Amino acid sequence: MIRTFGFPELLFILDGAKWTVLMSLAAFLFGGLLGLLVALARTSKIRPARFLALCYIQLFQGTPLLIQLFIVYFGLPIIGIRVELWLALITGLSLHASGFLAEIWRGSIQAVPEGQTEAARALGLGYISRMRDVVLPQAFRISLPATVGFMVNLVKGTALAALLGLTELTRAGQLMSNITFEPLKVYATVGLVYFAICLPLTLVSSRLERRLNARG
Amino acid sequence: MSQTTIHMNDVNKWFGTMHVLRDINLTVNKGEHLVLCGPSGSGKSTLIRCINALEEIQGGTIEVNGNVLGKKGANVDHVRRDVGMVFQQFNLFPHLTVLQNCMLAPRRIHRISEAEAKDKAMHFLEQVHIAEHGHKYPAQLSGGQQQRVAIARALCMGPQIMLFDEPTSALDPEMVKEVLDTMVGLADQGITMICVTHEMGFARAVAHRVIFMDRGEIIETAPPTEFFGNPQHERTRAFLSQILNH
Amino acid sequence: MNYTFDFTPIFQAWGLLAQGAWATVYISAISMALGLVFGIVLTALRMAPLAPLRAFAIGYIELVRNTPFLVQVFFIYFGMPELGLRLNAMEAAILTMTLNCSAYIAEIVRSGVESIRPGQIEAGKALGLSTPDVYRFIVFRPAIRAVYPSLCSQFVLMMLNTSLVASISAQELTYAAQMIDNRTFRSFEVYFVLGAIYLVLSQLFSVGLSMIGRVYFSYPTK
Numbered sequence: 001m002i003r004t005f006g007f008p009e010l011l012f013i014l015d016g017a018k019w020t021v022l023m024s025l026a027a028f029l030f031g032g033l034l035g036l037l038v039a040l041a042r043t044s045k046i047r048p049a050r051f052l053a054l055c056y057i058q059l060f061q062g063t064p065l066l067i068q069l070f071i072v073y074f075g076l077p078i079i080g081i082r083v084e085l086w087l088a089l090i091t092g093l094s095l096h097a098s099g100f101l102a103e104i105w106r107g108s109i110q111a112v113p114e115g116q117t118e119a120a121r122a123l124g125l126g127y128i129s130r131m132r133d134v135v136l137p138q139a140f141r142i143s144l145p146a147t148v149g150f151m152v153n154l155v156k157g158t159a160l161a162a163l164l165g166l167t168e169l170t171r172a173g174q175l176m177s178n179i180t181f182e183p184l185k186v187y188a189t190v191g192l193v194y195f196a197i198c199l200p201l202t203l204v205s206s207r208l209e210r211r212l213n214a215r216g
Numbered sequence: 217m218s219q220t221t222i223h224m225n226d227v228n229k230w231f232g233t234m235h236v237l238r239d240i241n242l243t244v245n246k247g248e249h250l251v252l253c254g255p256s257g258s259g260k261s262t263l264i265r266c267i268n269a270l271e272e273i274q275g276g277t278i279e280v281n282g283n284v285l286g287k288k289g290a291n292v293d294h295v296r297r298d299v300g301m302v303f304q305q306f307n308l309f310p311h312l313t314v315l316q317n318c319m320l321a322p323r324r325i326h327r328i329s330e331a332e333a334k335d336k337a338m339h340f341l342e343q344v345h346i347a348e349h350g351h352k353y354p355a356q357l358s359g360g361q362q363q364r365v366a367i368a369r370a371l372c373m374g375p376q377i378m379l380f381d382e383p384t385s386a387l388d389p390e391m392v393k394e395v396l397d398t399m400v401g402l403a404d405q406g407i408t409m410i411c412v413t414h415e416m417g418f419a420r421a422v423a424h425r426v427i428f429m430d431r432g433e434i435i436e437t438a439p440p441t442e443f444f445g446n447p448q449h450e451r452t453r454a455f456l457s458q459i460l461n462h
Numbered sequence: 463m464n465y466t467f468d469f470t471p472i473f474q475a476w477g478l479l480a481q482g483a484w485a486t487v488y489i490s491a492i493s494m495a496l497g498l499v500f501g502i503v504l505t506a507l508r509m510a511p512l513a514p515l516r517a518f519a520i521g522y523i524e525l526v527r528n529t530p531f532l533v534q535v536f537f538i539y540f541g542m543p544e545l546g547l548r549l550n551a552m553e554a555a556i557l558t559m560t561l562n563c564s565a566y567i568a569e570i571v572r573s574g575v576e577s578i579r580p581g582q583i584e585a586g587k588a589l590g591l592s593t594p595d596v597y598r599f600i601v602f603r604p605a606i607r608a609v610y611p612s613l614c615s616q617f618v619l620m621m622l623n624t625s626l627v628a629s630i631s632a633q634e635l636t637y638a639a640q641m642i643d644n645r646t647f648r649s650f651e652v653y654f655v656l657g658a659i660y661l662v663l664s665q666l667f668s669v670g671l672s673m674i675g676r677v678y679f680s681y682p683t684k
Contacts, residue, residue: 063622067625173533177536194530270588293590310683311607369589
């Protein structure tokens with residue numbers, strides 16, 4: 001039976017968006033925590049730590065997100081962890097996010113003038129206090145536009161979950177397209193929902209960027 | 217030298233609410249050398265930038281070589297072809313060699329052959345004594361050398377009028393002379409020149425008239441001997457005492 | 463962990479992977495070249511003096527940048543036939559990639575153009591050059607040079623993005639890997655090797671692009 005694209009179909013798609021938002025938030029949260037550690041390693045004085053962090057970042061920036069998700073999805077059971085698809089996806093997306101956020105935050109940490117670290121050291125502050133109280137707050141401000149910009153990429157990245165079979169926004173669209181035979185309308189709708197989620201983030205990001213540039 | 221080249225009639229200009237040129241009336245004759253001076257923000261740079269339409273004016277008219285610069289960019293192309301300009305920051309094109317900097321506009325606008333453009337460029341580079349650096353990029357030259365290239369680049373278009381916007385202000389002191397010497401040499405050839413500069417020695421040597429501007433107005437115009445020997449206005453005297461006695 | 467890794471069936475299918483890798487490079491190169499051209503056109507529209515042109519460019523750029531590439535692929539491949547435009551998978555892949563690339567490139571190129579000092583443009587105008595000539599001969603090269611590193615990392619991201627066109631059966635690298643997966647059931651090994659190939663490709667792209675950059679932008683700066 002062929003259905004037309006109407007209100008119930010729209011609701012089904014919007015319901016899929018729930019997963020999109022949930023996965024984005026979770027991946028940002030966990031990826032952020034991990035990414036911060038990697039960024040600190042990348043900017044540390046310890047050479048092997050810097051090198052490992054570099055490899056980590058290159059690994060995630062040099063391979064497609066889709067392949068990262070596949071490897072996590074098929075790799076987790078091999079190391080003895082059997083989890084639901086959605087959990088595997090959040091794991092994969094978090095790892096992906098950590099690589100990119102680490103690189104953004106590395107740049108921001110290095111953009112804080114050297115004098116700040118020296119001044120903090122002159123005051124006798126240890127590494128933890130130097131980072132927590134002096135460098136990271138300034139780096140945070142510098143990184144904000146790019147960080148928010150990356151959130152947009154992360155939201156868009158969750159669409160790949162469709163290819164592994166999780167019924168998020170894009171997969172919901174695929175299903176509705178298959179039963180209505182109206183792909184143009186369906187995918188335009190799906191696109192607009194993503195647009196509605198991403199555009200505010202993009203606008204915030206560019207406003208933050210302008211403010212940062214204005215302040216010099 | 218009675219032929220009129222530039223005629224500014226009641227020119228007014230605003231930047232937003234700031235009135236930067238007030239009722240400017242100025243006539244420049246063919247072959248005349250003018251020096252414009254005044255405190256910063258007096259509108260002297262803005263005035264010469266209006267002459268080749270880098271700035272739009274809001275009131276009055278400017279006529280250059282018979283072409284009236286009107287509203288909406290009329291005649292801009294004609295005027296710019298007759299007027300060469302040298303900037304404070306040189307503004308050489310960093311990705312082009314010295315020769316290419318000089319050849320670009322003649323090739324694109326006069327549509328001359330590469331060989332011809334190169335000959336012409338070499339001719340003017342020799343005139344400013346920098347021909348041996350023709351293959352170098354701007355970043356490989358000193359400020360004084362860059363500014364001389366900028367002068368040669370403008371000359372390649374065969375302008376009848378040359379505008380100089382503080383050509384020595386961005387230079388290290390030891391390079392000022394080489395640029396001023398080049399400008400003096402140019403003046404001797406009889407080209408019409410308007411120079412915004414505080415180099416009063418240069419003004420004495422080549423200017424037919426020195427013009428003092430303050431707060432968007434022309435305050436005083438006089439030949440250099442009179443201008444420096446017997447300034448009429450209080451503001452001119454104050455300005456001269458500031459720049460001559462430091 | 464008592465899983466035994468077995469990579470042999472994957473390496474036996476190296477021909478398929480090589481073909482796929484070639485297709486990936488091919489799709490990427492064409493889309494980048496076309497995307498660069500359209501991206502520059504979009505930049506020009508984005509900075510045009512006419513408000514409707516600017517609005518069109520901004521609308522296009524933001525629409526593309528704020529929706530997933532995968533949805534764009536589906537929209538073009540499955541949706542366009544409704545409008546009478548029937549494309550095979552490869553055509554749809556290249557078209558979507560190009561449309562997608564151009565929006566990102568336009569944003570990058572614009573920031574490059576904005577980084578050029580106004581004095582450069584004024585000097586060109588003072589010499590009598592027309593506005594198109596000023597942008598073509600004076601602004602273009604320094605502008606691209608200023609943003610070349612961002613442009614390169616964008617290109618690499620785009621190359622990695624081509625993995626998604628496997629979903630419409632465009633026969634590139636990921637598609638080849640999926641065929642091997644279906645045949646061997648060695649999913650982890652397949653995708654592990656696939657990831658390694660992409661890693662090598664992205665390094666090659668980086669090195670290649672920076673070599674092109676070094677030749678094209680060889681002029682010295684202060």
